[in-house]
Amino acid sequence: MRTYLITLVGLLFVLFSYAAAYDPLDPNGNITIKWDVMSWTPDGYVAVVTMNNFQMYRHIMSPGWTLGWTWAKKEVIWTMIGAQATEQGDCSKFKGNIPHCCKKTPTVVDMLPGVPYNQQFTNCCKGGVLASWGQDPQSSVSAFQVSVGQAGTTNKTVKLPKNFTLLGPGPGYTCSPAKIVPPTKFFTPDLRRKTQALMTWNVTCTYSQFVAQKxxxxxxxxxxxxxxxxxxxxxxxxxxxxxxxxxxxxxxxxxxxxxxxxxxxxxxxxxxxxxxxxxxxxxxxxxxxxxxxxxxxxxxxxxxxxxxxxxxxxxxxxxxxxxxxxxxxxxxxxxxxxxxxxxxxxxxxxxxxxxxxxxxxxxxxxxxxxxxxxxxxxxxxxxxxxxxxxxxxxxxxxxxxxxxxxxxxxxAHQNLVAFSTLFCSMLLILLVLF
Structure with a gap:
């Protein structure tokens, strides 16, 4: 009986959380994080991470988004372009070339406008501000490039990160587990050749006012x-x-x-x-x-x-x-x-x-x-x-x-005035007649 009650309470909590995140005025609204592996390196890969705000009227204002996750293995971030990790973590075991971030749970933020050109990436450097899709589709995208080490060098050896979190700029977003999807296809700059990512996974984050603030x-x-x-x-x-x-x-x-x-x-x-x-x-x-x-x-x-x-x-x-x-x-x-x-x-x-x-x-x-x-x-x-x-x-x-x-x-006051007017009119008629 006790196990049954615990299961029932857990089910109700899941259903309530889902209902709280569902927006009837924007049923398809979410922020989708797409992780495209573009090339392999000697100990990992280079990926492009893109955030698309598909919410019609909910945007992320200053001080901007903060993205976090947990590595599945012992991955490190060698370099980043267009974003940066807020903490480097303990990289003492590395000699010579030191990674950008060695934390098991990195936290990443967007770069501010005006950073040097060699640190910029397409759709980066907006201070983490994301416009809503309904208001300004062109400004509803943010992206950065990350080079990941100690991660595996094939589709079978790479493990997906876990426990994605999105703050924008406060709580409210709940993110799904990463899910492998068909590789993203890209056109070359001359639009004459189509290429594709080596591997792609998506994460979907939805907003709940109940989670954000009581x-x-x-x-x-x-x-x-x-x-x-x-x-x-x-x-x-x-x-x-x-x-x-x-x-x-x-x-x-x-x-x-x-x-x-x-x-x-x-x-x-x-x-x-x-x-x-x-x-x-x-x-x-x-x-x-x-x-x-x-x-x-x-x-x-x-x-x-x-x-x-x-x-x-x-x-x-x-x-x-x-x-x-x-x-x-x-x-x-x-x-x-x-x-x-x-x-x-x-x-x-x-x-x-x-x-x-x-x-x-x-x-x-x-x-x-x-x-x-x-x-x-x-x-x-x-x-x-x-x-x-x-x-x-x-x-x-x-x-x-x-x-x-x-x-x-x-x-009632209007009816009373109308009745009194009618009464006076009838009285006047009677006086004229008699």
Whole structure:
């Protein structure tokens, strides 16, 4: 009985972890790590490692990705181009030519822009920043070259690394075991000859907000033109454990040198708010025309230590199938199952507002969206005009409960006015007649 319970608990944990990593708005989204063995060396091989971010709206921002694994045997890294191991490890047994890294569990990071040309590799040296596939496919790739020793020199003697980990730049990604796949095919520069890798294996890493952080990282507030009430983010929407460490917006501490410098442990410095979220998205129903309606969207950063590069905002609403114009953001529909066009991705225009600055006067970006009405479904009643789900940088935001939405003017009051008007009209008619 005890063995049965342990098995059942383990099965439920696996299923729950899988469900937490599954994203219904981006069902095929993942980061695929491809390891191509390109040539053999006297004691190992030279490989090209390529990371492709196939996630539609989730990117890896600064300080960038960190890739780790465990060698299957006693492999060492002789050299790397386009990336570097963070630690060399114990290489004391080597004389003369010292390896780049001798650790059993190496940790590798991308090179920074501007490194010497002889240390660069195709699609390297971006500081570990990976754009999302939906936002910028050309910038969603990162690669480096590695020369591995003591590894075997044939397809049968080479053993696949184990326990791949991907941090980007914090936790959240879970990686599958390496799997041998058909060798990658390449074209020569003149595009007239096709070659292929000697051996290829893939690793797939998927993201889970549950693994990344127990609290949401953003929240949503709501307002409308027909009601003066502003529905704020729920209290402690992103947790209030660090509320005693927050900084008031008028604090003198903000004038200190270095207060905006990111910490190595990525510890945030938040502005004191009732919701204690790093980012707030405000959805304002601005105008109601005969054939169209207009929404204003504002993103505000409350973190004094983080600039959000290449930010993305995903919203789910039934009328996003009729987006007519987006005024100062870029927009792309997301149709994950090619069935219902009710989800779209907003992101900044390159070199204009694709950087959401740290908390302060410049710490917000905003745009307006014009939507054509769907006459069969459009209504301002019961909060229909507000989004169903909102994601910032791929993490789902906390939305106020429906009973807190700004409501339409009281219909009972309107009926009472109509009744009184009718009564006065009838009374006037009777006076004229009699």
């Amino acid at each position: 609290h949401p990282k953003c929240c949503v507030s709501l307002s409308t033109f027909y009601n003066e009430t502003i529905t704020s983010c729920p209290s402690c929407a992103c947790g209030c454990e660090n509320k005693h460490k927050c900084i008031k917006s008028d604090s003198k501490l903000l004038s200190m040198v270095g207060v905006n410098t990111p910490r190595k442990d990525n510890a945030p410095l938040l502005q004191c708010t009732q919701h204690m979220c790093p980012v707030r998205i405000h959805w304002h129903v601005k105008l109601n025309y005969k054939e169209y309606w207009r929404v204003k969207i504002t993103l505000t950063n409350f973190n004094y230590r983080v600039n959000y590069t290449q930010w993305t905002l995903v919203a789910q609403h039934p009328n996003l199938n009729n987006v007519t114009q987006v005024f100062s953001f870029d927009y792309k529909p997301l149709v994950p199952y090619q069935l219902i066009n009710d989800t779209g991705m907003f992101y900044g225009i390159k070199f204009y507002n694709d950087l959401l600055m740290e908390a302060g006067p410049a710490g917000n970006v905003q745009s307006e969206v014009l939507l054509q009405k769907d006459k069969d479904t459009f209504t301002l009643k019961q909060g229909w005009a507000f989004p169903r789900k909102v994601y910032f940088n791929g993490d789902e935001c906390m939305i106020p409960p429906p009973d807190a939405y700004p409501y339409l003017p009281n219909l």
